Amino acid sequence: MTKSTFYDIIAEIIEEDPGSVSGQELLTDLEGWDSMTVVAFLAVMDKHLSLAISPKELVEAKSVADLLELVAEKITG
Amino acid sequence: MAKLCAIEYYLPERIETNDDLAREFPEWRMDKIGKKTGIYQRHCAAADECASDLAVYAAEKLFLSGVCKPEEVDYVLFCTQTPDYILPTTACLIQHRLGLRKSAGALDFNLGCSGYIYGLSLAKGLIESGQCRNVLLLTADTYTKLIKPDDRSVRCLFGDGGAASWITADGQGLEIGSFVFGTDGSGADNLIAHGGGFRRSTDFTQSCELSMNGPEIFKFALDTVPRCVRDLLDQEGVAQDSIDLFVPHQANAYMLEYLCAKMGIEPDRFLVNMHNCGNTVSASIPIALRQSGRFIGSSRSIPEKIIPIGFGVGYSWAACFLS
Structure with a gap:
């Protein structure tokens, strides 16, 4: 998965348009990011990347860059 | 062979809708929450209403339906995590309230979301080992009483309710x-x-x-x-x-x-x-x-x-x- 696909998946989870997430945002800046989207992120990464993310690390993530770090091994460019 | 023959349920009267929560938490997008959780309202037990009350109402509906009679109950299993008291066993109180025979067995077991399946398992064990023929399985909880009023992310999920299932050695039903x-x-x-x-x-x-x-x-x-x-x-x-x-x-x-x-x-x-x-x-x-x-x-x-x-x-x- 590319970084831009990853950002578009984040946008989809928070119900924003593709391209609206640039990777620089803090999660607190994303209006739709809440406890349900955290769960959605787990589900979507499980589905697209077959990646079991640690919920503890996910809850500790502060920014979109931190989310990217959680799936870094599956990001190809 | 143990068979699941009938189910009735009871939900408390008071309903809390997502609109009610939206009024309490105006900054929260409740329309989106309903779409995601698939939950648009929850029933909440009254202050003086316990899980055992919900179970009793569900059991009474079962008796009223004519599928079984209180005197036919050989054993009552009550699954809850919100009992009336630390002791006595809530199933004993239920035996008395429902007018079940004094020769009936009664016990509580403490499980949550897996509890119904474990209840079916216990009922099957009691019936197929020949200990009894008819089991009344009651599953009820009032989790809303455990939730902090400002914990909106949990409040939008859990509701109160009780169910009564009739499991017997004979009769029409699904074999367990x-x-x-x-x-x-x-x-x-x-x-x-x-x-x-x-x-x-x-x-x-x-x-x-x-x-x-x-x-x-x-x-x-x-x-x-x-x-x-x-x-x-x-x-x-x-x-x-x-x-x-x-x-x-x-x-x-x-x-x-x-x-x-x-x-x-x-x-x-x-x-x-x-x-x-x-x-x-x-x-x-x-x-x-x-x-x-x-x-x-x-x-x-x-x-x-x-x-x-x-x-x-x-x-x-x-x-x-x-x-």
């Missing part, structure tokens, strides 16, 4: 087949109410609030439910495609729809039915099954092979085969 069980106490902290027990303190004025780590619970369900179902199918030697209806514990629609897709089951064979009552813990499976109209007594075609799956607090899980 084999079971798969599972337990992992390492997940205990992720869904817990510390107060009211003896580990933390014997000061019973302490908080009894529910604490839930949603992402951990979600991951537990994603890991556990597909494996549990696969193990049961292998054990029964049946193909997933031959199952008419899967009835998962009604946690939230988002989780269930995701599980359904992950397991490759068509949505019409995977029951999601909690829009009007939320997650009612151990009562959720019988309520969903009864509400769906896809059970005995319905005009719709009745599924021949059903797999109910319970999973949650503990962690505890189980599934069984009904046919």
Whole structure:
């Protein structure tokens, strides 16, 4: 998965348009990011990347860059 | 052979809608929340209404339906995590209130979202070992009493409810087949109410609030439910495609729809039915099954092979085969 696909998946989870997430945002800046989207992120990464993310690390993530770090091994460019 | 012959349920009168929550938490997008959780309202027990009351009302509906009589009950099993008292056993109070025979057995067991399946297992064991013929399985909880008023993310999920199931050695019904069980106490902290027990303190004025780590619970369900179902199918030697209806514990629609897709089951064979009552813990499976109209007594075609799956607090899980 590319970084831009990853950002578009984040946008989809928070119900924003593709391209609206640039990777620089803090999660607190994303209006739709809440406890349900955290769960959605787990589900979507499980589905697209077959990646079991640690919920503890996910809850500790502060920014979109931190989310990217959680799936870094599956990001190809 | 133990058979599940009838189910009735009761939901408390007071309803809390998502609009009610939106008024309380104006900054929260409740329209989106309803769409994601699949829950638009929850029933909440009154201050003086306990899980045992909900169970008793459900049992009375069962008796009124004519399917069974109080004097026929040989054994009452009551699954709850919100009992009337530390002691006595709430099932003893229920025996008296329902006017069951004094020769009937009665016990409580403490399980949450997996409780219904364990109740079916206990009932089957009692019947097929010849200890009794008719078991009244009651599953009820009032989790809303454990939730902190400002914990909106949990409040929008859990509702109160009670169900009564009639399991007998004879009669028309779904035969209770084999079971798969599972337990992992390492997940205990992720869904817990510390107060009211003896580990933390014997000061019973302490908080009894529910604490839930949603992402951990979600991951537990994603890991556990597909494996549990696969193990049961292998054990029964049946193909997933031959199952008419899967009835998962009604946690939230988002989780269930995701599980359904992950397991490759068509949505019409995977029951999601909690829009009007939320997650009612151990009562959720019988309520969903009864509400769906896809059970005995319905005009719709009745599924021949059903797999109910319970999973949650503990962690505890189980599934069984009904046919």
